[in-house]
Amino acid sequence: MSEKIYYQEPYLKKTKAKITDIIDNKIVLDKTIAYAEGGGQEGDRGWLITKDKKIPFYDTKKGVGRTVFLDNFPVINVDTPIYHFIDENDLKHFHIGDEITIEIDTVRRAKLSISHSAVHLVLMCVEKFFPGFENKIYGAKIKEDGARLDFRTEYKFTQEDIKNIQNCIEELIKKNAPISLYPHPKEPEARYWKCEDYVCPCGGTHIENTSLIGDVKVKRKNLGKTGQRISITVKDSNLFQEKFYE
Numbered sequence: 001m002s003e004k005i006y007y008q009e010p011y012l013k014k015t016k017a018k019i020t021d022i023i024d025n026k027i028v029l030d031k032t033i034a035y036a037e038g039g040g041q042e043g044d045r046g047w048l049i050t051k052d053k054k055i056p057f058y059d060t061k062k063g064v065g066r067t068v069f070l071d072n073f074p075v076i077n078v079d080t081p082i083y084h085f086i087d088e089n090d091l092k093h094f095h096i097g098d099e100i101t102i103e104i105d106t107v108r109r110a111k112l113s114i115s116h117s118a119v120h121l122v123l124m125c126v127e128k129f130f131p132g133f134e135n136k137i138y139g140a141k142i143k144e145d146g147a148r149l150d151f152r153t154e155y156k157f158t159q160e161d162i163k164n165i166q167n168c169i170e171e172l173i174k175k176n177a178p179i180s181l182y183p184h185p186k187e188p189e190a191r192y193w194k195c196e197d198y199v200c201p202c203g204g205t206h207i208e209n210t211s212l213i214g215d216v217k218v219k220r221k222n223l224g225k226t227g228q229r230i231s232i233t234v235k236d237s238n239l240f241q242e243k244f245y246e
Contacts, residue, residue, distance in 0.1 A: 002082040003031035011243040014103035026083035036062040040140030041204045046104035057084040078189040111144035113205040119147035125168035148231035166218045176211040
């Protein structure tokens with residue numbers, strides 16, 4: 001398994017780690033600050049630094065670990081290895097047992113964290129007007145410039161609905177509402193996201209308060225007879241780069 005440092009140190013920019021395995025073009029470390037793709041959020045990118053090389057990794061994913069079943073919580077996979085994907089031509093620079101430095105792309109991390117927190121505000125506001133819709137989600141995608149939620153429903157969101165959701169999100173951003181993350185009491189990798197009185201399971205990366213999100217634009221799209229998509233774009237966001245440290 002790889003120790004997931006990003007849970008305890010979400011703004012740590014780089015750290016030393018040891019290579020524990022190399023599988024095809026995937027580097028496994030004993031610990032990492034790189035968030036692995038999950039919950040719809042794209043994985044971190046960054047660099048693996050040896051004594052004389054700074055080599056990029058272009059994606060981060062989880063391997064197979066231990067499956068955990070908790071009451072009132074989605075089934076999750078914990079104690080996993082984290083795969084850092086590199087170009088095959090760069091494999092010659094790495095060997096099992098090597099101590100290296102891993103550094104993440106903090107601009108990308110900041111954008112993904114903003115997008116992820118923003119899409120949770122979407123869900124907060126959808127629940128305000130359509131209680132129970134959080135149980136209708138069947139797909140999500142969080143990218144640097146925005147995010148989307150897909151709902152399985154025959155109801156068609158109207159332009160008035162979207163306007164109400166947009167206004168609700170803007171009000172939450174203006175309130176500078178605190179955002180907190182905390183673990184399940186029985187499993188540290190089972191994480192919760194909280195803003196005001198809304199709590200949901202989430203193991204992604206986030207920001208500390210809603211004011212950091214910036215301008216958000218909400219849109220809707222029909223996905224056939226039984227699907228609806230709400231997507232957001234995020235612009236002019238405060239990237240809070242001063243939060244990151246080495």
